[in-house]
Amino acid sequence: MVVTIIGLGLIGGSLAKDLKSNGFATSLLGVEKSDSHAQEALDLGLVGEIVDMRDGCRMADVVVLATPVNALGKLFPMVLDYLRPGGVAIDMGSTKSEISQIIHDHPNRRRAVLAHPMAGTEFSGPSAAINNLFQHKAAIICDREDSDADAFLLAERLFKSLFMRVTYMDSRAHDVHAAYVSHVSHISSFVLALTVLEKEQSEANIFDLASGGFASTVRLAKSSPRMWADIYQQNAHNLIDVLDEYLSKMQQFRDLIQASDYDQVYQLMEEANKIKKILK
Amino acid sequence: MVVTIIGLGLIGGSLAKDLKSNGFATSLLGVEKSDSHAQEALDLGLVGEIVDMRDGCRMADVVVLATPVNALGKLFPMVLDYLRPGGVAIDMGSTKSEISQIIHDHPNRRRAVLAHPMAGTEFSGPSAAINNLFQHKAAIICDREDSDADAFLLAERLFKSLFMRVTYMDSRAHDVHAAYVSHVSHISSFVLALTVLEKEQSEANIFDLASGGFASTVRLAKSSPRMWADIYQQNAHNLIDVLDEYLSKMQQFRDLIQASDYDQVYQLMEEANKIKKILK
Numbered sequence: 388m389v390v391t392i393i394g395l396g397l398i399g400g401s402l403a404k405d406l407k408s409n410g411f412a413t414s415l416l417g418v419e420k421s422d423s424h425a426q427e428a429l430d431l432g433l434v435g436e437i438v439d440m441r442d443g444c445r446m447a448d449v450v451v452l453a454t455p456v457n458a459l460g461k462l463f464p465m466v467l468d469y470l471r472p473g474g475v476a477i478d479m480g481s482t483k484s485e486i487s488q489i490i491h492d493h494p495n496r497r498r499a500v501l502a503h504p505m506a507g508t509e510f511s512g513p514s515a516a517i518n519n520l521f522q523h524k525a526a527i528i529c530d531r532e533d534s535d536a537d538a539f540l541l542a543e544r545l546f547k548s549l550f551m552r553v554t555y556m557d558s559r560a561h562d563v564h565a566a567y568v569s570h571v572s573h574i575s576s577f578v579l580a581l582t583v584l585e586k587e588q589s590e591a592n593i594f595d596l597a598s599g600g601f602a603s604t605v606r607l608a609k610s611s612p613r614m615w616a617d618i619y620q621q622n623a624h625n626l627i628d629v630l631d632e633y634l635s636k637m638q639q640f641r642d643l644i645q646a647s648d649y650d651q652v653y654q655l656m657e658e659a660n661k662i663k664k665i666l667k
Numbered sequence: 668m669v670v671t672i673i674g675l676g677l678i679g680g681s682l683a684k685d686l687k688s689n690g691f692a693t694s695l696l697g698v699e700k701s702d703s704h705a706q707e708a709l710d711l712g713l714v715g716e717i718v719d720m721r722d723g724c725r726m727a728d729v730v731v732l733a734t735p736v737n738a739l740g741k742l743f744p745m746v747l748d749y750l751r752p753g754g755v756a757i758d759m760g761s762t763k764s765e766i767s768q769i770i771h772d773h774p775n776r777r778r779a780v781l782a783h784p785m786a787g788t789e790f791s792g793p794s795a796a797i798n799n800l801f802q803h804k805a806a807i808i809c810d811r812e813d814s815d816a817d818a819f820l821l822a823e824r825l826f827k828s829l830f831m832r833v834t835y836m837d838s839r840a841h842d843v844h845a846a847y848v849s850h851v852s853h854i855s856s857f858v859l860a861l862t863v864l865e866k867e868q869s870e871a872n873i874f875d876l877a878s879g880g881f882a883s884t885v886r887l888a889k890s891s892p893r894m895w896a897d898i899y900q901q902n903a904h905n906l907i908d909v910l911d912e913y914l915s916k917m918q919q920f921r922d923l924i925q926a927s928d929y930d931q932v933y934q935l936m937e938e939a940n941k942i943k944k945i946l947k
Contacts, residue, residue: 506879507879507880508879524879567862567863567866568863568881569880569881571859571862572859572880572881572884572885573880574917574920575855575858575859575884575917576884576939577920577935577936577939578855578913578916578917578920578939579851579852579855579913580939580940580941580942581916581935581938581939582847582851582909582912582913582916583847583848583942584938584939584941584942585912586847586909586912587945599786599787599788599804600787600849600852600853600886600887601848601849601852601946602946603883603884603886603887604852604855604856604883604884604886604887605852605942605946606880606883606884607880607883607884608936608939608940608942609940609942609943610936612933612934612936612937612940613933615936616929616932616933616936619924619929619932620924620927620929623924623925623927626924627921627924627925629862629866630917630920630921630924631921632862632865632866633858633859633862633917634914634917634918634921636858636861636862637854637855637858637910637913637914637917638914640854640857640858640910641907641910641911641914644899644900644903644906644907644910645903645907647900647903649896649899649900652896652899653892653893653896654892655857655861656857656888656890656892656895656896657892658861658864659856659857659858659860659861659864659888660860660888660889660892661860661864662860662863662864662885662888662889663889665864665867666881666882666885
């Protein structure tokens, strides 16, 4: 199967590695706006050839859009314009409601599949691409009823070839859930880093004390500001709701400590411990 | 060297494992309030014998206090009462200012060393004890000038036998720094878990989407409520300052998203990225 990947960063590049090694793609084409990333992707052997977008769409059985989410509004309709008959286009964006609306009335909408593989690291660019990034993670396919059956089944096959669990969901529900389990994790990590970095300017050796707990909580603060600013913009409405809940719980924690009510503090933490049952 | 460890949980138990295997301790005695933990520690072979506190102090060259911090106020003076001439007592508590004041005027103060090995996991109890927990982590020794030189040098040797980096610090500075790099990480993780768990009651499959980023940010929310309630209580004053800064930065983030000011959001995240230079 000929696969064209648009955007050869962490997600697109890692996808290229796995789809080649597992045989899903017999031929891999890349479309990449940045010349330096294009060269890097060729040097790393992520794709066999860099092509322009029109050729990439016309030559492919499957086109994967793996660009930052704010680029999708322009790119996805173009890809659907260029797609060859029977071709399928799948996006990998972290937010889904806005792109769902943008392509909703496109004549080729039924050849499009909206997807979100829930995988990543704090690194970005072609050199961040790694094998098995997607293994045992969840892939969400949104608004399945708007795609042809052969199209979403092809997407499902692609994700299963990466050993992912495939879940179907409405695009609006997806964005609410993603705000909870992904977007706010990133913001809390960025905020923690900011708080500590500011203190560090006045105190020399604060990081001598940084332990494994701090490192894991702050890891996501190394993530790409460009990518995350775009995601927040796309999901602002849900995100503000979740941030308000987060802020109110954090304020409650703070006020209970201020009031020396450690029984309540204990109970809040015992409640939070229930996360053990859900995440191993 | 005969080492007595008071409190055979994650820290005391892991210490026992390493001090035995590296030869620092020729004989290991345990003091443990909980009968079931005492039995578990014997079954796991963490210590050779369980003794009462008085015997444990009298028989030992080094007594290590590895209990929850709120127990130290009562235990540390007793240990200093019982200590044999030339003996050394070292505590492992996560907060230092209060215990520093409590033992300040004890006649045996100079045989005491206040320490904090910056290591741990989200698990607790004797069965959580693991080898190499302390390796390559920081050990802080506080208020060195209040200890005899041979006492703090023995503590330094003990930590170095575990391959720890030893840092010296004033106990008040320690508590400020620990609030930043350890205590607030835990609170932000507990709050994230609470926020998501509450949502989960009304939405069935929210955890289908949980990715590695969420898991690492929320890991600390599995920690022991008893241990952390004690630590917050001991360090409430510093903690409230840091939480107020954290809350104000989180509010700023939220308000910038609300105002669609993504340039500023971008800049905050780019600032937070500086954490890369500090934590590899």
